[in-house]
């Protein structure tokens with residue numbers, strides 16, 4: 001059987017050592033049911049995940065976060081709704097745990113209060129696509145709020161209409177001194193013209209690879225991630241419910257058990273309800289393009305990548321990408 005030492009030279013071994021002991025235990029929290037946008041295709045609203053009674057007592061949030069910390073969580077990923085509508089809850093997490101805030105960027109997080117909190121700003125394409133899907137060109141606002149911020153990147157959800165048009169969006173991001181990570185739209189609300197065809201995905205893979213070559217300082221990504229997310233395949237296996245690692249632990253009844261994120265939960269804003277997974281509770285898993293779930297799928301399957309040096313290097317690059325997205329290692 002291959003070992004890490006037999007597969008990697010000294011440089012790659014050093015890169016492996018840098019990530020090997022990170023021991024990440026993440027969970028996801030809906031900070032609120034409200035949002036200041038209503039994007040077409042938002043998984044949160046389209047799946048009805050917002051229909052719970054929001055906990056309004058900040059003391060209960062603080063107690064809940066303490067319990068999550070005691071459960072072993074060492075990375076809190078805050079989504080919603082729009083987390084920045086609830087700065088007190090955001091602060092309660094930030095004071096207790098390494099915290100990542102997924103936001104549309106319309107409200108600026110104070111860097112006096114949250115100096116090194118990671119912020120990921122959602123972006124759904126160029127200005128025109130954003131107007132169609134989100135009702136406004138959010139970049140025009142978010143880029144002013146976060147220009148040059150060293151703890152912020154754009155999470156660019158590429159739609160089928162964006163294929164062949166990514167570069168101008170990347171250039172806008174370069175110009176405001178921020179980073180970007182790419183993922184794919186899953187079209188949860190069946191918006192006409194936003195379904196994927198395999199030919200488009202093949203073209204997109206090529207385009208994402210090319211962008212990564214041209215803008216390596218701006219794009220946080222890896223070519224293996226591009227391959228897996230556009231084909232839905234990893235080492236001959238197809239992504240879907242039978243493989244997904246991002247399922248809430250207590251709802252995971254799959255037999256035999258699959259490789260998964262340890263102790264992962266996704267909590268609703270009532271602090272009681274749990275959702276099925278990191279994304280839409282009603283999505284057909286065979287159509288799921290969720291970037292984080294694909295990334296985690298690779299990460300939890302380390303042993304399967306120990307057949308060849310190239311496979312192991314691919315695995316390291318994806319793990320590094322994940323670690324950079326949360327600044328667990330430097331950009």
Ligand code: SF4
Nearest residue numbers: 035037038039042104
């Ligand atoms: S900004 Fe995010 S949470 Fe709000 S509607 Fe859009 S996708 Fe949904």
Ligand code: SF4
Nearest residue numbers: 244277283285288293
């Ligand atoms: S919708 Fe996606 S993330 Fe959720 S369980 Fe299915 S495959 Fe996993």
